[in-house]
Amino acid sequence: MKIIPKTVVGIDLHDHLVQLVELRQSNGDTTLRAYNRVVIPEGVIKDGAIQNEEDFKTILKALIRNANPSKVDTKAVAIILPPRIIFTHIFAFPAALSKKDISRALPYEAEIVIPYPMKDLYWDFAILDRDDSNGDSKQYQYIMFAAVEKAVADKYTKTLDAIGIKPMLYGVHVEALKYALESQIPQEGKSLIIEVGALSTNYLTIKHGHIKHFISSNEGTSHLIDDISSEFKVSKDELFAKWENHKEDPKFSEKIREFVNSKYKMATDIILAKQETKKEKVQNIILTGEFSNLPGFYEIAKKQFGKRNIIIGDPKKGLLIEDDRFIQKGSASKAPYSIYFTNAIGVALDALKSKEGSNINLIPSWLKRQFLSKKIEVAIIAGSLAMAIISLSIAGFVFYKHLTSSFERESLEVKKSNIELTLYGTRYQDVKEDLEAFNTEVITLSNIDNGLFSLPQTITMIYELMPEGITINSFKYKDSDMSVSISGIADERSSLLEMQDNLDNSEFIDAAEMPLSSFDTKSSIPFQVNITLIFSSLPEYASN
Template sequence: SKAGTIISAIPAQSVILRTLELPFSDERKIREVIRYELEPHIPYPVEEVIVDFCILERQERGAKVLVAAVSKEVVADHLSLLQEAGIEPEIVDLELFGDLNTYFALYPSEKGEEVVGLVNVGASKTTLKVVQGKRLLLARSISKGGNFITEAIQKKLHLSFAEAEEKKLTEGETAEVFAVIQTALATLAKELEYTFFSYMARAGEERELQAIVLSGGGARTPGISEFFSQHFEVPVHRIGKEERLTALFPQIPPLSSSFTVGLGLALRGLNRSAQGMNLRQEEFSFRKSYEEIKGHLIFAGIVLLLILGLHLGTFYYRLGQKEERYQQIRSQIHAVFRETFPQTRVVDPIQQAKQKIQEGKNKLKAFGGITGAQLSSLEILRELSEKIPPTIKVDVFDLLISTESISMSGKTDSFDSVDNLKKNLETSDYFESVKVTNAKVGLDEDTVEFKLLIILQKS
């Protein structure tokens, strides 16, 4: 596994496995209900077991799920034993997934959609995993393993268990011992066959085994490969004899089939997408040591400071660039203002420029407008001269023209002349209204002084 990561496995005989079909495939929902779905299938109260699962197959309306239940007492004993040896596993998996990941590493693709039985013959139990391609179809354990064969030899030949085990491995091909082994293997094969076909019948599937891959210590039993090949009528391979094992992992010493679980767990440590479960849950959840957490925090702090320093450096660099650019633009504005208004002292060039522009607009309005919507002063004088009849003698004292109105002060010979002057001016299309604001007899009593307010048309 990765440096600092330890993965252990609970043996098959301590695990209850069940395959359930659920009406949904979302992992979060499955985790919420799986404990209660499993309750009718286990002999313990659900509060006393650790439960985990893996999805075997996502279907159109749900999922087929492999569920594992392990007594909390078993998990506690497992962790306690390892901790006494100074070992703290981050993940507690099942042995069956060790076999499975080793198989997928050794047979990555050439088996295609072939249905293969992975048989791990342990000391007290044999596990059967049936896979098709990369999919796990079935996982079951049988309470007979290598010890079952040894005990048969012990009973038949009246030997001690140790003597029977030695004869099984060293004299297994002799007629007397071989006959006992064959009888025991026949019992084991029938149970494997029954397990496989009963599952297929319940699942409503018609699949046949096309190959068997043996592993575990019991796979070293003389004649086991040949017996299973004849019984199931399929080719049988033993992982410990595979040349591809040393070809794939040349840095690892030659392994027997007994080490497939350990190799598979190590492969999971290297590849977190590999299949597996984790029984370190609830009160057994993995907690890193204070020193490890402290080390991670220090490392994270250093990285954070480096990132912060990088951002601050970038910020001040960009700020300096912007300040330099600002000074360049400011100098250019001063130069343009001095060139445009050479007689004006520069204080605030932008505000001064706005003021100069407004003054220019006002002057332009007075002498012809900017857009043509306003009358010029010359046009107003021409309109006044055209609208004052030659028969009326008018002397103008003051004439004040703005963008909105005209104020006229003068004198004429009578009040009737003032009234006629008003009426004639009202005929102009440029004047909205004409109002006499004052009219009185002049000082010489032969004239009338008047004041007119003329409102200009707005457009």
């Protein structure tokens, strides 16, 4: 239980809308403190990327300043970037691999499915579900991988920094959906969440609290609004700004019905057909998203999904809300704050509830280093204060001991002076040169001895680091730079990863360099590794 309340601002943005919530967590409860929702004019953000920085900064300032009921504090901000700029994929890895092994292998696997070089991306991953009950190497763990282009993420970060915001988290929709609806997802059986957003429709399958599948369609409500705008000659900005009124217009009903049917058809044909088995069915359908209140959305779902349990996913159900805080001045009506804020609430809860390092965070590497530096700085300050208190506590004792020992010290100094006069007498000067010559010879012999080490024992120690499945064909030692070159064959990639890990963690090896090409294949892998030894850690010459 946290005694000190923690507050986080969650922001969800895309081409047409930006939404904000402020959540506070205290004593296990999460309270909604503020919210706001602003339409973004066409051209400010396009396909998820910022096109007009100045207009975007003006919109964000207004979003924060005019939040209901009051301006929010932006010290801790978590953001969901537009879905069109985020790439996600679920990989399967052997259950025996550690998180460190997965981190090494992921770039090679990801480059197969991502249309960008890994060096141009910020990426992260999270372990979704691990099955290692009996250690069988045929069992798998499932990894959610996410990435964003560095140029796009850096532009968002620098634009936010210009108005005083340093985001602590760039989250992903899959985790935000899970946290936003966590209190409503049944623990028994599989649940399919259908989130209808402006730029995408997302399908998330969850079982026993674990993410199983995630598919994102690039067609969201903006596609529907584009069709309506084109056919009925209505401004898209006008439709987004007053969608609550326009969606009830009878002349738009046929377009809306076609859109809803197409989203449910995808859920039936692609999601349910591929993810269900005879033994395991999707039992619950959860409908949510900022545009999930389309006319007929619930009724069509009841017909489309048969006997399955249909649930309206309302993210506010897991929050404490004081309704009176949000009544507008001069009006008795309350502003809506439920389905419109699914992802904003979800990313804020992600930042509040998840353990550090367990969630996916796509903020730039340089910003992560800044946060780490601040944590180290706080730790140093706390340590300095503790040391100051300890120092003050013992200062009096030391001062007292200093005074009581003054007389004894003076007496000892007199005796020391007498001894020094004796030692530095005439006889000492006669033998001084002989002593210096002797010491020089000892130092010379010590340097010769320290320059030797046991090469046979060093080779034995290197061979002991080789795991099963590694066959060594060549072993070359180079004396000039204390290096060893080893080539051979690895049965499979896991053996190669284990060998790399053993070499990296060895106390007598400074560096172990292996070309990336060694990981291109999965079995019978030829490799070459160059090892640089640490001389001071090697066994001495003639040692056992």
